[in-house]
Amino acid sequence: MTTTRFQSAAEAPAGTDQRKLHVVTFGCQMNKYDSLLVEGKFKGQGYATTDSMDDADVILFNTCSVRDHAEERTFSWLGELKRAKESNPGLVIGVMGCMAQRVGEEIFQRAGHVDIVAGTRKFQHMTELVDQLLERRADPDTWRARDLRLVATGVEEDVEFERGAMNYTGGQHAYLAVMRGCDLNCTYCIVPTTRGRVQSKPIDEIVSEAQWMVSQGAKVITLLGQTVNSYGEDFAKPEGDAPRGSGRQGRPSLGDVLRRLQQVEGLVRIRMITMHPAYLTQDLAEAIRDCSKVDRFLPIPAQAGSDDVLRAMKRGYTTDLYRKRLAMLREIVPDAELGSDWIVGFPGETDEDFEQTLAFAEEVGFVVNYVFKYDPRPTTHAADELPDDVPTAVKKERNQRLLKKAEEIATLRLGRYVGQTVRVFVEDESDRAEGVLHGRSVHGIPVSFAGDPTLIGTEVEVAVQQASAYGMHGVVVTGEEAALTR
Numbered sequence: 001m002t003t004t005r006f007q008s009a010a011e012a013p014a015g016t017d018q019r020k021l022h023v024v025t026f027g028c029q030m031n032k033y034d035s036l037l038v039e040g041k042f043k044g045q046g047y048a049t050t051d052s053m054d055d056a057d058v059i060l061f062n063t064c065s066v067r068d069h070a071e072e073r074t075f076s077w078l079g080e081l082k083r084a085k086e087s088n089p090g091l092v093i094g095v096m097g098c099m100a101q102r103v104g105e106e107i108f109q110r111a112g113h114v115d116i117v118a119g120t121r122k123f124q125h126m127t128e129l130v131d132q133l134l135e136r137r138a139d140p141d142t143w144r145a146r147d148l149r150l151v152a153t154g155v156e157e158d159v160e161f162e163r164g165a166m167n168y169t170g171g172q173h174a175y176l177a178v179m180r181g182c183d184l185n186c187t188y189c190i191v192p193t194t195r196g197r198v199q200s201k202p203i204d205e206i207v208s209e210a211q212w213m214v215s216q217g218a219k220v221i222t223l224l225g226q227t228v229n230s231y232g233e234d235f236a237k238p239e240g241d242a243p244r245g246s247g248r249q250g251r252p253s254l255g256d257v258l259r260r261l262q263q264v265e266g267l268v269r270i271r272m273i274t275m276h277p278a279y280l281t282q283d284l285a286e287a288i289r290d291c292s293k294v295d296r297f298l299p300i301p302a303q304a305g306s307d308d309v310l311r312a313m314k315r316g317y318t319t320d321l322y323r324k325r326l327a328m329l330r331e332i333v334p335d336a337e338l339g340s341d342w343i344v345g346f347p348g349e350t351d352e353d354f355e356q357t358l359a360f361a362e363e364v365g366f367v368v369n370y371v372f373k374y375d376p377r378p379t380t381h382a383a384d385e386l387p388d389d390v391p392t393a394v395k396k397e398r399n400q401r402l403l404k405k406a407e408e409i410a411t412l413r414l415g416r417y418v419g420q421t422v423r424v425f426v427e428d429e430s431d432r433a434e435g436v437l438h439g440r441s442v443h444g445i446p447v448s449f450a451g452d453p454t455l456i457g458t459e460v461e462v463a464v465q466q467a468s469a470y471g472m473h474g475v476v477v478t479g480e481e482a483a484l485t486r
């Protein structure tokens, strides 16, 4: 797991010969977090980061494999660097992340100018790998091109970081990976292959990392994990004096993480992505209820609303089980709003199955929906065993219909807030309309309102006047006014 030791990062030496790093990040928030960790490590070694590839000495790609398109985009970016490498042979090009893990050294076959491939449990060694490569380049005996390429894709090691970043959080919104990996085996999904099994970060480390982020200016922390609510499942059953928690068999749980983070002074909001319905426990629901800093927006992807499709996906629940978990959650946290991911055109999905998905989305009332067309990923069970039998045109049509339905659902749900007052964390100023601020309600919904930029970074109460499928608009109310309209 990512353990993070804290060091006061030495200021990078100034001067014209300072080496420069540029990182290109694809994929999910975990990759954004990992890219920041890597940048931090390079900065700790004296590198500067640059926004331009043209003056970088080291260019790293942090990659995604979840759909084919994500990998193709990376290869197309890599292709564009071929010329840059020819005109600057000193350039170092590294590929890390999920595609590096999945494709490994075959990346060299399609992109011969790549120097380093480091997988999801090896990328923490990127600075050492770059140093090693430079040493080999400088050694006249290393003449074979093969010796000038480095590959590290083993999965046996924990991800460990010594933090060297000077401004890691980059502002008021920080990511913090509390767990990595996934122990489930949804038949369509490459993530368990690329990220490996669940590894949770000990609570004390999470708390000190959060405190450190807050000391760097963070006010909102988003807790990340591929199945974030399976946090703690990998811990040994606590015995003797070992710290006990409220998870299964006394293990520390995500609920315990929330309760500890609630105490972190200066931290204003806590968000979480992504949850799996199978791990939605009463303990977690109670922790959300008890912790005022925790957002009432929960991404708990359903993926489909047909039991046949869910079974073929091996999601581990039926729509009824999902309903039961949701009923428990809504009883304990009545103001929870949900988000979902959906896959349309899964092998064998009939019109009837798809109608059930539309109906289920409506029944639950998800406010945020991401819809994906099924894409067979090599080595997954679905790709190997189930024919990709829904024609592309049908996938496209279902995609459109579900998006339209999602828009209708969100319009209705957000419309419920008109006339109510919601608590909003103020994030930034609109760059399109002067004097307009943007924030997010505790239900994760974007809210805009007129206000002074000094409010950025604080929480305000906003009386909602208008709503669409994508956000709400209102006016700031304070003190008594807020109490009256609640």
Ligand code: SAH
Pocket: 066, 067, 188, 189, 190, 191, 226, 227, 274, 275, 276, 301, 303, 341, 342, 343, 372, 373, 374, 375, 376, 377
């Ligand atoms: N851990 C999360 C999902 C991570 S992948 C969960 O369990 O919900 C992000 C999303 O990509 C998934 O929710 C799924 O909707 C989509 N996805 C994953 N594999 C896919 C595939 N082979 N084809 C299309 N969409 C896919």
Ligand code: SF4
Pocket: 182, 183, 184, 185, 186, 189, 190, 191, 192, 226, 227, 276
């Ligand atoms: Fe993939 Fe399923 Fe794990 Fe999510 S829960 S990461 S969809 S295998």
Ligand code: F3S
Pocket: 026, 027, 028, 029, 030, 031, 063, 064, 065, 066, 097, 098, 190, 191, 194, 195, 226
């Ligand atoms: Fe992509 Fe890996 Fe994240 S496959 S979505 S970068 S976990």
